Amino acid sequence: MSAYSNIEIEVYFPFEPNWKEAYTFNRGKYSTRILRSFTGVEQRSARRTLPLYGIRYTIDTINDMASKLRRMIRGNLHAIWGVPLWHYGMRLTQKFVPGDMSIVVDNASNSELSTFTRIMIGNSYLSQIINYDFTIGITDGITIPVLSTASRNWAIGTYCYPIMAAEIARSQKFSSDLPLQSKLEIEFNISKQFGSYKSIYSGGQVIDNPDITMNVRGLWRIDGSGVLHEITGADRIDTCWEVDVDGNIVSKY
Amino acid sequence: MIFSQYLSKYVFHLMPIFGVSAEETYEQKGEMFETNVVDYPTVFEDYPTTKLKHNYSFLSKSKIWEVNNLFDLCYGRMGALWVPSWKRDFKLSSNITANQSIITIDDVQYPVYFPVVPGTGRHLFIYDLVTNQGYTRKVDSVASGNILTLNSAIPIALQAERSIISILYLCRFDIDELEWSYYGPEGNAEITIDFIELPKEYA
Numbered sequence: 001m002s003a004y005s006n007i008e009i010e011v012y013f014p015f016e017p018n019w020k021e022a023y024t025f026n027r028g029k030y031s032t033r034i035l036r037s038f039t040g041v042e043q044r045s046a047r048r049t050l051p052l053y054g055i056r057y058t059i060d061t062i063n064d065m066a067s068k069l070r071r072m073i074r075g076n077l078h079a080i081w082g083v084p085l086w087h088y089g090m091r092l093t094q095k096f097v098p099g100d101m102s103i104v105v106d107n108a109s110n111s112e113l114s115t116f117t118r119i120m121i122g123n124s125y126l127s128q129i130i131n132y133d134f135t136i137g138i139t140d141g142i143t144i145p146v147l148s149t150a151s152r153n154w155a156i157g158t159y160c161y162p163i164m165a166a167e168i169a170r171s172q173k174f175s176s177d178l179p180l181q182s183k184l185e186i187e188f189n190i191s192k193q194f195g196s197y198k199s200i201y202s203g204g205q206v207i208d209n210p211d212i213t214m215n216v217r218g219l220w221r222i223d224g225s226g227v228l229h230e231i232t233g234a235d236r237i238d239t240c241w242e243v244d245v246d247g248n249i250v251s252k253y
Numbered sequence: 254m255i256f257s258q259y260l261s262k263y264v265f266h267l268m269p270i271f272g273v274s275a276e277e278t279y280e281q282k283g284e285m286f287e288t289n290v291v292d293y294p295t296v297f298e299d300y301p302t303t304k305l306k307h308n309y310s311f312l313s314k315s316k317i318w319e320v321n322n323l324f325d326l327c328y329g330r331m332g333a334l335w336v337p338s339w340k341r342d343f344k345l346s347s348n349i350t351a352n353q354s355i356i357t358i359d360d361v362q363y364p365v366y367f368p369v370v371p372g373t374g375r376h377l378f379i380y381d382l383v384t385n386q387g388y389t390r391k392v393d394s395v396a397s398g399n400i401l402t403l404n405s406a407i408p409i410a411l412q413a414e415r416s417i418i419s420i421l422y423l424c425r426f427d428i429d430e431l432e433w434s435y436y437g438p439e440g441n442a443e444i445t446i447d448f449i450e451l452p453k454e455y456a
Contacts, residue, residue: 023435025442027321030329030429040300040453044425046331051324051430088314089438107314159438 009118009165010079013188015069016124017057017086025087026054053164053190055083058183065124066182073172073184081168082129083188084120084161093142096121096154102145103130105160109141116162119144121154128154129163166190255319259376259389260456262423263323264335265448266378266387269307273445275339276306303373303422303450305336314440321431329429335389336448337378337419345413346399354406358418360399367392371455376421379407383415423455424448 017023028051035043061069090105103119121128133145144160166188174182256263269275283296311317327334346357367374380387391404427447435442 019435019437025433025435027431027433028324028329028429030331032328032330032429034330036298038297038299040298040302040451042451042453044331046328049328051329054430086438087433087435087440087442089440109315161438 009082009163011072011076012082012084012120012127012129012163013072014084014120014122014124014127015059015061015065018060021058023057023087024055025085026056027051029054053166054187055085055166055190056185056187057086058185060181060183062178062181066176066180069184070174070182073168073174073186077168077170077172079168081166081188082118082120082163083166083190084163086161088162089159090161092121092154092156092158092160095156096150096158098150098152100149101133101147102143103160104143107142108138108144116164118163119146120161120163121150121158123159128152164190254322255316256323259335259421260391262332262334263326264337264378264389264421265323265424266337267309267320269339270310270443271339273308275308276304277338277340278304278306280304300452302452303338304427305338305422305424305448305450306445307336307339307448308443308445310443312439312441317433317440317442320444324426324431327426330426333423333425333451333454335376335378336422336424337380337387338422339378339380339417339419341417342374342420343377343418345411345416345418348412349407349410351408351410352406354403355400356403356407356418357400362398363401364395364398373422373450373452373455374420375455376423377401377403378419378421379411380417380419381409381411381415382417383412384409389421422448422450424450 029048030051031047033045033047037043059069090108092104093106094104096103103121117132117134119130119132121130128151131147133147136145138144167190169187169189172184172186174184176182254263256265258264279301281296281301282298283294286293286295309320311320323334326332343358343361343363346359349356363374375392377390377392378387379390386409388407390407392401393404394402396402425448427449431444431446433442433444
């Protein structure tokens, strides 16, 4: 059994939505071909078994955050983004501190978390990206095992969000009512296949502010033992890898 | 799974928000060819199709996950499921006691509009407004135009004025995606779902 993936999260997008405005999650863009006869008999054929996801929301920023957001978008229109699913917030019910290898939240059951490989803790201003240890999995519905520990003390009540790999529309328009302010309605298109893939390299670096986020590159892969390997040299330009279920690279394209 | 099965297909039994208006549309495609002497109606379909547009609101991620999961099981528009109209399409003539499989409804010329063939109106969703329990049943036979024999008994007593009998439509999703509108990070969301009837797939 093997799987193909060309996913390499190059930059994380930590800007929270303005909940006062519309936040839309398009889940499950299937593609069904339907032929309906005169008598009402239908022939239906599915052309996609994995749905595509889409997320659309509005961000309002001012001052430094506004300029960071504009730089970040302009410099990474080509990139694969790591996008927190803001509507899937989970709250810490225990502190997450350096040394801990699991995150305890209020509810991680019945969730789509099982299809994700990374989690963001924090908010737009201070956050950390952590790799979910899917080899252990969530067994009690509240404890999420992780592959790296906390960079700082995270308090009870802090939100965590699953992250999905996504593409951004190639054209993004900011609107500003003042020179210091920017408003952006952003739309990402997400493939479930991106997120569901378990053993692919990912940007597992700790970030402390959006400036550093800009420099996070997903030039890492995790093998079946959960060990992080940096991808260097010519490997960086490979766009499609075949990886077995244990995360070992079989071949590259 | 919060959705139970009826005749091997899931029942989308969640009550829509009527404050947003639960729409029910009937369509039959056709065209009128006009001359200066006479008009020729041409039908492209020999049956009417029902479309339902329901709005739902959720306050928990687990419920939303259940809806998404059902949508995945159907592969979007591919699979079939049951959806009640949530209207009082029929009304009990009088209260009934528990464990009755024969019910009498107000006369609506049932055999005329819902002939005894597999099709619309032969499957019912009987909902008790007192206990908030719903029961899916098939009409096996009709006597005197308004006495319906169900395929199995209703286990509870029903009051005529505090129950509704809806048509249970065999449907599929009418759009290949679900668009959720969220209002916060805790999983509070609304959605409008479009269903379309599959008139020739009733068992």
